[in-house]
Amino acid sequence: MKKVLIIQTLVKQYRVSFFEQLDQALKSEGIQLRVAYGDPTEAERQKLDNVELSSEIGLKVQNYWFLNDKLLYQSLWTEIFKSDLVIVEQASRHILNYFLLLFSTLKLKKVAFWGHGWDRQAETPKFSEWIKLKTINKVDWWFAYTEGTAKYLKQCGVPKNIITVVQNSIDTEEFKQYLLNVTSEDLERVREKLKLKNTDKIGLFCGGLYANKHWKFLLESNHLIRQSIPEFKLLVLGDGPDRQQVIQTVNQHPEVLYLGSKFGYEKALYFRLSDVFLIPGLVGLAILDAFVAGVPVVTTDIPIHSPEIEYLIPEINGFVTEHNQQEYAHKVINLLLDEQGLTQLKSGALDSSKHYNVETMVNNFKEGILKALLK
Structure with missing residues (x-):
């Protein structure tokens, strides 16, 4: 059975249905899904929208924050090496991402980014955005939030044939x-x-x-x-x-x-x-x-x-x-x-x-995973 690992900083309430439905969709294809995540920072905790996944899908790990919550380390080496595809947030704060990018470059592990493409909330260019731009084309697959994200990725040199537009949504x-x-x-x-x-x-x-x-x-x-x-x-x-x-x-x-x-x-x-x-x-x-x-x-x-x-x-x-x-x-x-x-x-x-729903997002994500595993 193929294994897919999605690494998240934390889990928001609106994402639970997506992960549960994706788990079922992948099971029907003979694929096991695990979602690793940790506890929120105090700032995130105040939003009161953080939850935990069932142990069948979720893997709760310790979040180790450094430099005033600017860098995050999660100890997930065992799960990473057991997985056929690792999907990570496109976030420069994740220490694990740099190791995974190296593994992807050396063809030791299939790695995918899931994200916006760039930080739309950044008021001025940051070093972290420079890192994102430099690493944007260093993964095996891309799960883009929207068509606009995909357009940006292609402008940055990411091949069209490794981009899946997931059409980001919630369970409505x-x-x-x-x-x-x-x-x-x-x-x-x-x-x-x-x-x-x-x-x-x-x-x-x-x-x-x-x-x-x-x-x-x-x-x-x-x-x-x-x-x-x-x-x-x-x-x-x-x-x-x-x-x-x-x-x-x-x-x-x-x-x-x-x-x-x-x-x-x-x-x-x-x-x-x-x-x-x-x-x-x-x-x-x-x-x-x-x-x-x-x-x-x-x-x-x-x-x-x-x-x-x-x-x-x-x-x-x-x-x-x-x-x-x-x-x-x-x-x-x-x-x-x-x-x-x-x-x-x-x-x-x-x-x-009618055009934006979690069922469409799950199907898009599943199809992207299947293609990434075959790559």
């Missing part, structure tokens, strides 16, 4: 069921609890509370939106390092409701209540929750978005404005006042959700 089926189970009585109960009127226009933010999400920009834009739409209310869902700052700011604005982290059915309730999904900062996989709920996304044209920003098609399932509060607020105001246009965007968002 469970969330879809939660949304379908929300009743009009449930919505009325939540409106009463939050003191919302049926005529209120609702904006929703759902995500991590940290600087790159530009939550301050959103709260300032909220003030401008309310000047034109007094019945506008903003719901903020999420947690993170900036939680206390958000609470302190929100306390000064009664029209903004901070509700903390919400999951499953509770999260579905708030998505069903909302007219628009407002995320002026970094857009990631949360965009798929919005699409499944049929809620159009409004963001800004900043360079730090994750690859999933490619899924947003302006005037089809959302909008991208200049990173300017007046422009952002103006777009949201026009959208909320255009009932026909808003309905069309909601329909477009729902239609987009």
Whole structure:
């Protein structure tokens, strides 16, 4: 039986279904999957979205951090040598990666990268990005997040025939069921609890509370939106390092409701209540929750978005404005006042959700693994 090892720093809640389904898909091909991972750093722990895998799939190891969490070592030599293919994050902080790149060069081990291609959140060029660029073409296979990632890889000289576009996604089926189970009585109960009127226009933010999400920009834009739409209310869902700052700011604005982290059915309730999904900062996989709920996304044209920003098609399932509060607020105001246009965007968002799902990602990943093993 062929063995595949995926090495992760940690495991996020949204990845569990993917790993479980990939495990089953590979078993049907006579391939064993192991996912090695460790505990999160304190900064990651504060996001409250880290989980553990079952022992059948997961292998919990000790994370050894150095240089103020800039370098990571995981002792996985036994698993590495037992595996036919090792898939690692394309991250320069992983000490093991440098040994694996050497093994790949010497044809001692098949190694694959899984990643974005470059750090979209880096404000200035870093030494770590230089390392990524120098090693980008030193593996046997590439699992690219999106078509945009694949395009970048090809520009950097990575052969097209060793790139698999996985179409990064999450398991939206469970969330879809939660949304379908929300009743009009449930919505009325939540409106009463939050003191919302049926005529209120609702904006929703759902995500991590940290600087790159530009939550301050959103709260300032909220003030401008309310000047034109007094019945506008903003719901903020999420947690993170900036939680206390958000609470302190929100306390000064009664029209903004901070509700903390919400999951499953509770999260579905708030998505069903909302007219628009407002995320002026970094857009990631949360965009798929919005699409499944049929809620159009409004963001800004900043360079730090994750690859999933490619899924947003302006005037089809959302909008991208200049990173300017007046422009952002103006777009949201026009959208909320255009009932026909808003309905069309909601329909477009729902239609987009059909193209991005974990089943497609699992199949793409499986096919890439099969090809990599044959290489």
